[in-house]
Amino acid sequence: MSGSVVLLHLAGAVALMLYATRMVRTGVERAYGDVLRHRLRATMKNPFMAVITGTALAIALQSSTAVTLLVGSFAGSGIVGGMAGQLAVRGAEIGSALVVKILSFNLTLLVPICLAAGTTVFLATERRSWRQFGRILVGIGLLVLSLEMIGQASEPLRDSKLLPVIVDYFSGDPITAYLLAALMTWLFHSSIAAVLLLVALAGRGLIPPELGIVMVLGVNLGSSVIAPLLTRASPPGVRVVPVGNLLMRGAGSLAVLTLFLSIEPPVAFLGSTVPDQIINAHIAFNVIILLAGIPLAALVYRASQAIVAWGTPAQPPEALETIEISALDESALDTPSLALANATREVVRVCETVEVMLTRIIELYEHADEADIKALAALDDRVDRKHAAIKIYLAKATIRQMTEDEALRCQELIGACVKLEQVGDIIVRNMLIHVQKKLAGHLQFTEEGWHELSSFHASVLANARLAFNVLISRDARTARQLVQEKDRLRDFEKEASHSHFLRLREGSAKSVETSSIHLDTIRDLKQINSLLASMVYPVLEEQGLLSDSRLKAL
Known part of the structure; x- marks a missing residue:
């Protein structure tokens, strides 16, 4: 040889x-x-x-x-x-x-x-x-x-x-x-x-x-x-x-x-x-x-x-993380395909911000201070600003003549942007309140309860990444998998709630103290997952894989 x-x-x-x-x-x-x-x-x-x-x-x-x-x-x-x-x-x-x-x-x-x-x-x-x-x-x-x-x-x-x-x-x-x-x-x-x-x-x-x-x-x-x-x-x-x-x-x-x-x-x-x-x-x-x-x-x-x-500059000339470059080029509005591509780029950036928020929120349940809470709230403000800018940009684009596919894509991007803004609101207006309540009361979850929350959150975060991928790839198989995960999470929620009530029945002090936070967090995560799953419905509808109420059986 x-x-x-x-x-x-x-x-x-x-x-x-x-x-x-x-x-x-x-x-x-x-x-x-x-x-x-x-x-x-x-x-x-x-x-x-x-x-x-x-x-x-x-x-x-x-x-x-x-x-x-x-x-x-x-x-x-x-x-x-x-x-x-x-x-x-x-x-x-x-x-x-x-x-x-x-x-x-x-x-x-x-x-x-x-x-x-x-x-x-x-x-x-x-x-x-x-x-x-x-x-x-x-x-x-x-x-x-x-x-x-x-x-x-x-x-x-x-x-x-x-x-x-x-x-x-x-x-x-x-x-x-x-x-x-x-x-x-x-x-x-x-x-x-x-x-x-x-x-x-x-x-x-x-x-x-x-x-x-x-x-x-x-x-x-x-x-x-x-x-x-x-x-x-x-x-x-x-x-x-x-x-x-x-x-x-x-x-x-x-x-x-x-x-x-x-x-x-x-x-x-x-x-x-x-x-x-x-x-x-x-x-x-x-x-x-x-x-x-x-x-x-x-x-x-x-x-x-x-x-x-x-090795770290004491005062950098400009904090790079504060720089925001918009992809919403006004000169491209006369060409709908380019305008939609620009809007897609900007929606992807919103996806990235929402992913950071969703990743960070579960960490705050364990360790948080006022600076962390303000930083997360500031990300939601960024989502709101981009959401408004994208809607206005796409509204201007619809004035031009579009093909049927381009019009559907435009509606899909607007719908995705609305749902992403709603996810950000749930994280900041609901889950962040739970964090502050837990922090103020010095409360601790039981080991079983925290395992349920972190596992549920991990599944929702994984589904978020699938939804963001489908927004770009428009892959019907991945979209179908995401909707099937929605059904699995529904069963997961029932099991987690049942286990939580069993711990309450047994008189676990930590379960009693954190009961409302535990159940509300599960509910919020389930709502976030539903919003994310609905982002891929246009792909399934286009492929004829979605009936009026549920996925068609293959």
């Missing part, structure tokens, strides 16, 4: 591994994301529990970077403290290393089981939670399969005459090997994928243990760079935790590399095989960084704050 074919097979196997890792992570985020976020918020006040929760979350998401970004956003919102956030990230790094350990075992039998079970679950139901569970199973099966493919693809490299020369070079130049591993990890955006690739190659005898450990340290450097780069345009509060992680893990990898190259300790104690030695070195490094990070947490936090403040 030629070298180019070997590299092609290896590239395909690595690509499958990256895709499978992302598939598992997105499945977990969509199915259990809100529950995981709630758990993380609830345990961040205890340093020990912050480490444990960060570890568990990284194992579930198969990504320490995802946890770092999540914790950084919490720190930026004031939900968690910066030092507690850094400890959670330390735990996440250990969780990421443990995932590599788990996947290093012989899991061949999982491939057919996970692929068959996951595909069956995904195709057998329309329930989002079950479909995402099926996605997770398929992702796990593909991940294990990709590891087998990497092993098989790299087998011919044993007989390569060039590879020993390359390995010898990197063994004699560990700094280059260290930086190459860091670059590889940054390109993968996954330390798990990078270490698994090293382990697979080491299992075929292609990488010696000393070089493998040097490259594992490089992987940790590359992984620590990803989150700061992804958050470089975020507010300063969000960037503190990723920068702190870079200081600890990135600088720590360089310090350990220096010690390793200076002392040249034996590596046999790390395991009986080269893959075990590489994996255990990866775990040991992150445990060392955790132990060192506990006494240094306050110092690293202050240093990361100083770095972020140094």
Whole structure:
């Protein structure tokens, strides 16, 4: 087999591994994301529990970077403290290393089981939670399969005459090997994928243990760079935790590399095989960084704050987020197709603002102050302004001669804009009042009650994104799925209300105190979902899929 074919097979196997890792992570985020976020918020006040929760979350998401970004956003919102956030990230790094350990075992039998079970679950139901569970199973099966493919693809490299020369070079130049591993990890955006690739190659005898450990340290450097780069345009509060992680893990990898190259300790104690030695070195490094990070947490936090403040202009010349450029070009009114395209662009911006409001409101139920409340109310003012401008613009456009399709599209955009304005009003005039009531009374939901609310909200938010997509794509299949979700949420509301009344019957003090807020919030979210679903009715009517009262059966 030629070298180019070997590299092609290896590239395909690595690509499958990256895709499978992302598939598992997105499945977990969509199915259990809100529950995981709630758990993380609830345990961040205890340093020990912050480490444990960060570890568990990284194992579930198969990504320490995802946890770092999540914790950084919490720190930026004031939900968690910066030092507690850094400890959670330390735990996440250990969780990421443990995932590599788990996947290093012989899991061949999982491939057919996970692929068959996951595909069956995904195709057998329309329930989002079950479909995402099926996605997770398929992702796990593909991940294990990709590891087998990497092993098989790299087998011919044993007989390569060039590879020993390359390995010898990197063994004699560990700094280059260290930086190459860091670059590889940054390109993968996954330390798990990078270490698994090293382990697979080491299992075929292609990488010696000393070089493998040097490259594992490089992987940790590359992984620590990803989150700061992804958050470089975020507010300063969000960037503190990723920068702190870079200081600890990135600088720590360089310090350990220096010690390793200076002392040249034996590596046999790390395991009986080269893959075990590489994996255990990866775990040991992150445990060392955790132990060192506990006494240094306050110092690293202050240093990361100083770095972020140094890199942030004290008084930017103009706040970019306040700039609003309208797409409603008056000169395009004489060409209805262009005018409708401009109006669509502006409605999409309204969709984006409403999505921000809908995303933010559930966070305020847990942590809010007057500044947060005013900021959300200001977004509703923006929606109102754009709503009025779009209506006036489209009214001017209708004066011109339009085709039947253009007239229908015009009415569709006006209807969508009206419904988006109503959604904004519900969030600000109803749900924001519930937030203020909860804040003033220092009330807390029961764990079951909060799980119901956050799950219901997650479904409505997912439906909002579907509705916004249909507004652009006009895809009948997605529109039909959204209307079917409306029926599912109706059943969900009944179950949630029934569970709430059962808790009231049992005399739960928290349920009694928050009863009206709980039930009113469910009602408001259901009303928002109905408005969003009605945005796609014109698409269904155009395709003949909507009767006078409900979807036609297929």
